């Protein structure tokens with residue numbers, strides 16, 4: 514059975530195309546800096562938003578009209594798998610991601626849930642035999658069900674901790690079975706609401722123990738995925754422990770987990786933490802911990818996680834700049850953890866949304882690559898820090914001086930001269946590069 518009957522395979526038709534079901538900029542085979550666009554961008558579809566999300570919000574019920582709406586239970590789960598692989602094929606997207614509960618309904622007991630999962634995982638595995646689409650990552654949903662009310666691996670209740678451990682054990686087995694390239698932890702309920710009832714030290718220690726057990730079990734079963742932490746400061750929990758990349762690095766290093774984990778950085782989570790997307794990517798990159806990306810965008814007028822499809826070219830350009838500087842994403846990819854707006858309820862809007870996101874990142878890739886080739890920002894930055902390339906600056910950079918020598922140097926100084934930071938000139942140049950994208 515097919516579900517998206519209005520749309521044929523989406524192809525690249527170039528910037529002047531008026532076909533809404535064509536890529537204008539994403540040309541998978543086009544070579545940019547020695548690699549195809551497909552290799553650079555490694556797009557992925559988020560199962561939860563695209564095949565499960567119903568458009569409900571805290572004030573209203575679902576609005577989405579989906580060609581699998583007539584099904585329920587395991588039939589619905591199976592219809593979604595069929596629809597998903599049709600969608601992957603039509604959009605020519607190389608990866609997808611899911612939470613356990615996205616693909617199979619939870620049963621009465623954990624054993625029933627496993628049974629449902631096993632059946633659907635088998636079906637997905639079968640589809641993957643003939644599909645070109647692979648699993649970027651899977652994860653365990655440990656935030657929706659009421660059992661996670663006080664957290665999962667940071668719950669005050671050890672039974673919940675054990676239940677969470679079982680879910681992750683199963684998730685690692687599923688990841689191995691389906692050849693996942695990464696395994697993600699997003700701790701939506703791993704945090705606290707008030708310190709008045711919280712033993713933060715025990716919760717953090719328990720969380721670290723949990724991650725160590727996951728690392729050990731993956732090793733034991735020969736699952737060589739990259740582990741990823743996805744930071745977010747808040748929502749649903751008031752204060753989440755994986756607040757942002759800096760907090761995540763401190764946690765991972767404190768508990769000796771840094772060699773096993775990288776970050777899955779989500780644009781809207783970055784802005785919720787009061788950072789730009791590129792700040793989070795940059796910080797992870799300079800620590801060699803940039804693993805993967807949840808590609809979406811927030812709304813500067815709204816203080817919550819709106820998970821919009823990424824269309825802001827300024828941001829996609831700066832994100833691709835960081836990714837290119839990182840030498841790519843390795844096993845990671847650009848996963849559209851993004852949902853169509855509640856008013857975009859037709860099934861075909863799913864195509865429009867993904868095409869918009871893919872074209873936006875393709876533009877970002879081309880512009881960022883040209884910026885790098887022309888050393889636009891490199892030259893600015895090298896020049897700005899050139900005082901560290903010789904004389905006293907070089908001594909500082911080489912760890913070859915001390916406070917006494919620096920004092921003597923400072924006492925000998927005349928008036929200190931500064932250079933302009935010129936950020937307005939740099940931004941104008943960036944605009945020129947963006948507007949010239951069709952020339953690259």
Ligand code: XUL
Pocket residue numbers: 612652697699743745779807818850
């Ligand atoms: C929630 C979020 C999650 C993770 C996976 O904000 O981003 O969907 O990506 O659990």
Ligand code: CO
Pocket residue numbers: 699743779807850
């Ligand atoms: Co996410």
